[in-house]
Amino acid sequence: MEQSLLFGTYPAVANAQTQNEKITQLSSIATGYLYKDIFTFERIRKPRLVEDLLKLLALQLGSEVSLNELAQTLGVSRSTVERYLELLEKAFVIRRLHTLKRNLRNEIKGNFKVYFFDLGIRNYIINAFNPLDTRMDLGPLFENYFIMERMKKVENEQGYLSPVYFWRTHTGHEIDFIEEKDGLLHAYECKWSPRAAISTPPKAFAEAYPNFRFNCVTSENYSQYLL
Secondary structure, three states: OHHHHHHOOOHHHHHOOOHHHHHHHHHHHHHHHHOOHHHHHHOOOOHHHHHHHHHHHHHOOOOEEOHHHHHHHHOOOHHHHHHHHHHHHHOOOEEEEEEOOOOOOOEOOOOEEEEEOOHHHHHHHOOOOOOHHHOOOHHHHHHHHHHHHHHHHHHHHHOOOOOEEEEEEOOOOEEEEEEEEOOEEEEEEEOOOHHHOOOOOOHHHHHHOOOEEEEEEOOOOHHHHOO
């Protein structure tokens, strides 16, 4: 698990023996794919802008992202940011997760979260390879890992991906990941520490969406939802 959260799951990286070798492999993947093929095939005129956007997204892992804020920070238009996000999704670098918004007046609407297909690439972008027990982003790393691997599993089994969301209200109630299948919402809350596990979802969610199943995923039980 620690290796996956720090260095991702690319085979060449996983098979490397030392940390320096793993980082060298990630550098080769990033420069040969992210910063070369994408720019060449898509005729990106401002490659630095893509790099800056990726760094912002990497630093906001697990948090809500606003198109307007990204555009303002980067000094470009909202439409430019949207185009680059679509490009990065098509290239399987990132995946956006949008909000579930149907019943409650105070549900968050409009924003989204961004997760990386591979955490090694994410950590390479911001040069963050320090051990898990020293990190402030352990929760978002675990959340990213579980959500992306869960989506891959479902898509591989079904041949397509069921509708997926996250849920949050303006009062701070939230659920990390929701799958919609056969009229039922499968809700997952990610907690790295088993001691932080919860057994029920927020009351507001349960009342608004009675047809649900709730699971709390931790570093001890995550494999049962991925294998």
